[in-house]
Amino acid sequence: MKAAPPFLVFMGLLFTSRLAAAKELEIEVTLPVECDRKTKKGDDLSIHYSGTLESSGEKFDSSYDRNQPLTFRLGAGQVIQGWDQGLLDMCIGERRTLKIPPELGYGLRAIGPIPANSVLIFRTELVAIAGRRLRRSRGRQNHDNGHRRHPGSRGAVIETCGTRAAAPLRGQI
Secondary structure (H helix, E strand, O other), X not given: OOOOOHHHHHHHHXXXXXXXXXXXXXXEEEEOOOOXXXXXXXXXXXXXXXXXXXXXXXXXXXXXXXXXXXEEEOOOOOOOHHHHHHOOOOOOOOEEEEEEOHHHOOOOOOEOOEOOOOXXXXXXXXXXXXXXXXXXXXXXXXXXXXXXEOOOOOOEEEEEOOOOOOOOOOOOO
């Protein structure tokens, strides 16, 4: 049995690595925020988002249009895998753009206006982690009373470290 020529081996490895790269989630932080409490698996999140198809740029869904963020438990399989992975270690007020390959989205299934095998682009903003919300204030805030100013934001954007006495956030997908 003859060994494959080195060129064919190289081309095979190159092709395989390109396929693997195409399956990877791409995360771009478009509005970084510093915080002490980042999202983790099991957190109940409230997220504003706009979803478009990479192929056409067509918007297929937006919580902004409904003026109602989506609520769900991170890492519990309530949303597509691209969200469960792409929204980890996020701060309240942070914005990210997620480029989600079909394998981490809807795969071979067509869902409503989303064709099968689609690469999805989501522009996301973390609004709340169960009981914690981003509050905006026009005045200056001290570093006292559990409030912290986020650098690089317009006005004083603060994170409140207190807990609300509301029921956990829940949402429908």
